[in-house]
Amino acid sequence: MDPTRLVRSSARAARSLQLGWRVVIAMTCVLLLLLLVKSSQAAGTSSTLQEEVAPSSRRLQAYRDSTNVARHGPASESFQLSDGSWVDCVPIEQQIAAHEPNLQDHIIRMQPSSQILMNNIFLPQIDNVSDKQQQLPQHPQLFAREHGGCREGFIPVQRSDPNQQLFRKHQGPAADRGMTSTTSMKNPTSASNGPAHDYAVVAVPSTTGGYTGQGGVLSVNGPYIGEPSSEFSLSQLWTVAGSYQLENLNTAEVGWQVYPALHPSQQPLAPHLFIYWTRDAYLSTGCYNLNCPGFVQVNSTWVLGGTLAPYTTLAQKAKFEYEFSIFVVFDSGTPGWWLQIQGTWVGYWPSSIYTTLKAGRADNLEWGGEIAPASTTPTTTGMGSGAFASAGYPVAAYQRNVSYGDAASGNWYYASFTGEAVTNTNCYTVGIQQGGYTNWGSYFFFGGPGALNNPACANTLLEPENLEAFS
Numbered sequence: 001m002d003p004t005r006l007v008r009s010s011a012r013a014a015r016s017l018q019l020g021w022r023v024v025i026a027m028t029c030v031l032l033l034l035l036l037v038k039s040s041q042a043a044g045t046s047s048t049l050q051e052e053v054a055p056s057s058r059r060l061q062a063y064r065d066s067t068n069v070a071r072h073g074p075a076s077e078s079f080q081l082s083d084g085s086w087v088d089c090v091p092i093e094q095q096i097a098a099h100e101p102n103l104q105d106h107i108i109r110m111q112p113s114s115q116i117l118m119n120n121i122f123l124p125q126i127d128n129v130s131d132k133q134q135q136l137p138q139h140p141q142l143f144a145r146e147h148g149g150c151r152e153g154f155i156p157v158q159r160s161d162p163n164q165q166l167f168r169k170h171q172g173p174a175a176d177r178g179m180t181s182t183t184s185m186k187n188p189t190s191a192s193n194g195p196a197h198d199y200a201v202v203a204v205p206s207t208t209g210g211y212t213g214q215g216g217v218l219s220v221n222g223p224y225i226g227e228p229s230s231e232f233s234l235s236q237l238w239t240v241a242g243s244y245q246l247e248n249l250n251t252a253e254v255g256w257q258v259y260p261a262l263h264p265s266q267q268p269l270a271p272h273l274f275i276y277w278t279r280d281a282y283l284s285t286g287c288y289n290l291n292c293p294g295f296v297q298v299n300s301t302w303v304l305g306g307t308l309a310p311y312t313t314l315a316q317k318a319k320f321e322y323e324f325s326i327f328v329v330f331d332s333g334t335p336g337w338w339l340q341i342q343g344t345w346v347g348y349w350p351s352s353i354y355t356t357l358k359a360g361r362a363d364n365l366e367w368g369g370e371i372a373p374a375s376t377t378p379t380t381t382g383m384g385s386g387a388f389a390s391a392g393y394p395v396a397a398y399q400r401n402v403s404y405g406d407a408a409s410g411n412w413y414y415a416s417f418t419g420e421a422v423t424n425t426n427c428y429t430v431g432i433q434q435g436g437y438t439n440w441g442s443y444f445f446f447g448g449p450g451a452l453n454n455p456a457c458a459n460t461l462l463e464p465e466n467l468e469a470f471s
């Protein structure tokens, strides 16, 4: 409230005393009214100030549309990108996470606590930039490059068909260790249920509660997809706790994926940034990106589910490969698992959505590629770039700077891979530390052409028995 204006009002009231009683009463009423208006304005001003000063106290608010369907809040602005896709800017408080039962009254954390910010710089600085590697130009997503991002207080959401079914992910590579033929039949309604997937994946030793996070720099490739109506190919990180048998397997997952069925109207053959989570071994919880409640996004420029552009294809015969960096890190201050992409904290998977990843300790960390075949006949879908690991740089896909957070010491280390899961080396392979790049930290090449111009793979039957388990 402005004090000088109050003094002036009182002075005016004093002068009015010299006039008749009717005037006095009238003026008193005016003064009272004035005071009332002033005090209500003051209340309004202070609550607005509070929001501007402390955006960290933003609370999730569940929004339902006119037909009572749980959605993101209404977009303040919508943008069509030059590739034809649409991005909606929705209020950060009304993002879909507000509908997660375990996030009632959740106060959004805009960034991790200082503890986690320090953890990242503990990694030994063994990386130096050479002309062999090339980061994506500026921001690797069109939305940020063309529109800069959403306004403060809003987050970008990749628009999707509201009638599209919720795509559920197939079990991760750990599922296939000791897999029986009935394992993949547990969720018959799942859209991704089907023939066993192929993996070319590396891991650090499985240690109960041993890990607080993981990182990697991923090449961004555009592999060939043989059957676009159902197949996909991806490169990702898996942060895992719990077990399939107890159906309490929890995951936080991130990477890129070419999955035309998931993005039918948005550059279906391009690699899309994706995240995923589950708390019941992929049975009934979790989803991709912001398609269901769970992940809390805070950044206004990154579009989960949006394409990564440009990317490298075999046809380009390029001299370098585009790449981007990822960290998934537990922050006890939030508490939750934070996602960092290209140095930006994009958002987090709150601890409260989990059962076994809850305590900030992961049991298994995995990095690598996966493809989903349409049938039990080997597919022509490529993994990675579509080239075998042995093709090396700049042809085969890779993940480098592969690191993990060690729960016991609190430090970060480059991974020593002790496990490797490759379902069929005739189709897809892994090459650990292949080529001796001394400035890449821990790394591996991976991928392959599948059955495309490759009889050795085409003539193999993809049975679970072909799996070379983690050793």
Ligand SMILES: *[C@@H]1O[C@H](CO)[C@@H](O)[C@H](O)[C@H]1NC(C)=O
Residues within 6 Å of the ligand: 123, 124, 125, 126, 127, 217, 325, 401, 441
């Ligand atoms: C690789 O790791 C090093 C050490 O932490 C870091 O300085 C560098 O920025 C990382 N490279 C990329 C591309 O993220």
Ligand SMILES: *[C@@H]1O[C@H](CO)[C@@H](O)[C@H](O)[C@H]1NC(C)=O
Residues within 6 Å of the ligand: 139, 149, 298, 299, 300, 301, 302, 344
């Ligand atoms: C989001 O990310 C962009 C680019 O990575 C960064 O410039 C910006 O400061 C981040 N923060 C917010 C709140 O959007």
Ligand SMILES: *[C@@H]1O[C@H](CO)[C@@H](O)[C@H](O)[C@H]1NC(C)=O
Residues within 6 Å of the ligand: 128, 129, 130, 438, 439
């Ligand atoms: C970068 O790494 C290469 C190979 O590991 C090394 O020969 C070179 O001296 C390094 N450059 C810098 C600037 O540190």
